[in-house]
Amino acid sequence: xxxxxxxxxxxxxxxxxxxxxxxxxxxxxxxxxxxxxxxxxxxxxxxxxxxxxxxxxxxxxxxxxxxxxxxxxxxxxxxxxxxxxxxxxxxxxxxxxxxxxxxxxxxxxxxxxxxxxxxxxxxxxxxxxxxxxxxxxxxxxxxxxxxxxxxxxxxxxxxxxxxxxxxxxxxxxxxxxxxxxxxxxxxxxxxxxxxxxxxxxxxxxxxxxxxxxxxxxxxxxxxxxxxxxxxxxxxxxxxxxxxx
Amino acid sequence: xxxxxxxxxxxxxxxxxxxxxxxxxxxxxxxxxxxxxxxxxxxxxxxxxxxxxxxxxxxxxxxxxxxxxxxxxxxxxxxxxxxxxxxxxxxxxxxxxxxxxxxxxxxxxxxxxxxxxxxxxxxxxxxxxxxxxxxxxxxxxxxxxxxxxxxxxxxxxxxxxxxxxxxxxxxxxxxxxxxxxxxxxxxxxxxxxxxxxxxxxxxxxxxxxxxxxxxxxxxxxxxxxxxxxxxxxxxxxxxxxxxx
DNA sequence: TCAAAAGTGTTTCCCTTACACCCATGA
DNA sequence: TCATGGGTGTAAGGGAAACACTTTTGA
Numbered sequence: 001x002x003x004x005x006x007x008x009x010x011x012x013x014x015x016x017x018x019x020x021x022x023x024x025x026x027x028x029x030x031x032x033x034x035x036x037x038x039x040x041x042x043x044x045x046x047x048x049x050x051x052x053x054x055x056x057x058x059x060x061x062x063x064x065x066x067x068x069x070x071x072x073x074x075x076x077x078x079x080x081x082x083x084x085x086x087x088x089x090x091x092x093x094x095x096x097x098x099x100x101x102x103x104x105x106x107x108x109x110x111x112x113x114x115x116x117x118x119x120x121x122x123x124x125x126x127x128x129x130x131x132x133x134x135x136x137x138x139x140x141x142x143x144x145x146x147x148x149x150x151x152x153x154x155x156x157x158x159x160x161x162x163x164x165x166x167x168x169x170x171x172x173x174x175x176x177x178x179x180x181x182x183x184x185x186x187x188x189x190x191x192x193x194x195x196x197x198x199x200x201x202x203x204x205x206x207x208x209x210x211x212x213x214x215x216x217x218x219x220x221x222x223x224x225x226x227x228x229x230x231x232x233x234x235x236x237x238x239x240x241x242x243x244x
Numbered sequence: 245x246x247x248x249x250x251x252x253x254x255x256x257x258x259x260x261x262x263x264x265x266x267x268x269x270x271x272x273x274x275x276x277x278x279x280x281x282x283x284x285x286x287x288x289x290x291x292x293x294x295x296x297x298x299x300x301x302x303x304x305x306x307x308x309x310x311x312x313x314x315x316x317x318x319x320x321x322x323x324x325x326x327x328x329x330x331x332x333x334x335x336x337x338x339x340x341x342x343x344x345x346x347x348x349x350x351x352x353x354x355x356x357x358x359x360x361x362x363x364x365x366x367x368x369x370x371x372x373x374x375x376x377x378x379x380x381x382x383x384x385x386x387x388x389x390x391x392x393x394x395x396x397x398x399x400x401x402x403x404x405x406x407x408x409x410x411x412x413x414x415x416x417x418x419x420x421x422x423x424x425x426x427x428x429x430x431x432x433x434x435x436x437x438x439x440x441x442x443x444x445x446x447x448x449x450x451x452x453x454x455x456x457x458x459x460x461x462x463x464x465x466x467x468x469x470x471x472x473x474x475x476x477x478x479x480x481x482x483x484x485x486x487x488x
Numbered sequence: 489t490c491a492a493a494a495g496t497g498t499t500t501c502c503c504t505t506a507c508a509c510c511c512a513t514g515a
Numbered sequence: 516t517c518a519t520g521g522g523t524g525t526a527a528g529g530g531a532a533a534c535a536c537t538t539t540t541g542a
Contacts, residue, residue: 018264021363061331061363085329085365087305119265119305119365121329190521208505210522224512231520232512434494452531454495459530475493476539 017054022118023065024052024158025080026165027073029129030182034147035198037162038072038134039154041142044103047096049140049155050162052120065123072143074133079126079181083168084161085119091157092117104139124165126181166199173199177218180239186222188234189213261298266362267309268296268402269324270409271317273373274426278391279442281406282316282378283398285386288347291340293384293399294406296364309367316387318377323370323425327412328405329363335401336361348383368409370425410443417443421462424483430466432478433457 027038040049053068055061062080069078094115101108108115129145136143146152151162172178179195193209213219222236271282284293297312299305306324313322338359345352352359373389380387390396395406416422423439437453457463466480 018361018363020262021265055331055363057361058333060333061329064331082329085305085326087299087308087365089302089304117262117301119262119299121331121363121365188521205505205507206521207507207523212504226513227520228514229520230512230514230518232522234521432494449532449534450494451496451533456531470540471493472541473493474491474539474541476495478494 022052022120024050024120024122025069026124026162028126030195031129033194036145039146040140042100043141045099047155048152050158069125072135080123082123084164085121087119093156096155122161186236186238266296266364268294268364268366269313270368270406272370274439275373277438280389283390284384286344287385289343291399292396294402313369316379324367326367328408329365331363337400340399366405430480430482
């Protein structure tokens, strides 16, 4: 079903979408003590890009962003934050798209709607890595996680977009308590601390971290977790959302 | 000259601009111990709106925002922060624009480019009130300051945009030290404190405020100011920018 | 001499930091 | 019983809050 939507997008030749306007998503996940970003790859050309899409004529901008992330992750109820609209003229670079279209058997005319200048309203998404099913499509036949520390060269200004997304994520970490969206439902305190340390790029003091997070009153202690390790079993915690 | 640009904008019938995309500016000023916002009024209809404009085909998005603010204030080198892109479908409401166009002698067809759906990339601007020359134009024949606490009813979702701008301004106040852009070059500490109190909507302790701001190392004491008041003369301060 | 506002000093309080100590567990 | 990692106790440090005090000025 998602494949069908994507097909529709690329084949309607601009009809049904707002022109000159795109939505790009920096989808963050956390696994193996690493922050990951979901990237698309055009295999025939080797070009990497952020997941993105366009806005339907009667669709809310934020809904378009959620749809784009849903199509690539097979998730719903996604945590999204809009963080910047990228609109420099020189971000407009039709070359990679021309290459991709040519490689896919489409001979693009210069006034093809995909080759026009686009402004990108960018969002970051925080998802539970374990629940994501990366979904490629016909054109983007690669869709996979990449370590944030090891991102390949990306199309247009997409590297800049990722850098700005990380800055926004760091700023929101304490204010909006966004980190829990990157965790599974239950987690240990040290797993959470590792996530914080990875996002912030620095080590934190264990006692201070524990007390600070518990003092927020948003964590519920569930049960002990027997890890099999030769040490005290850690507690599992669960995030208490507002509507509980 | 500015009037000419505006004329061009409204008469080219959409040619030369990116379609469906607008820039709106919440221009903040500070005067008489009040935060002010610069609003446009369509006098023939009484409709109020934020200053706004469109993006030229080869113009950077941020440059378009600066141009819009320049056209309304006759300033250059404007402090601008992009804070949100408003893109809900139901913000699209062609009625007020139809009314305005009709009142100006233009019978708009339903597919007129101004009556299409627009997404607004919104900025707030911080300007020195004393240096602004409000610049109306042919269509918007009113351009004047309004107390933030007493904003009239606005077109479309412009009230929401102002509320979000104020939230963003408050968040940036400590992090980005934006307040100085609202002050004249030289100011007393109590004037600055009043500005902070107005933005934050709460009173601050005088000794704490003085120490905190001085400890930042970004203020230079200039000279004493004789106010004529029956009290000690306050110092004047000046903001020390990076490039000094 | 007094009132008003500006500038500075000082104490208290609280949160963070830093480090120490105990607890549970498997080898 | 020892090493390892988890949880908690506690003292030191730094900054903000609260209030007092001094200074300067015109009436």
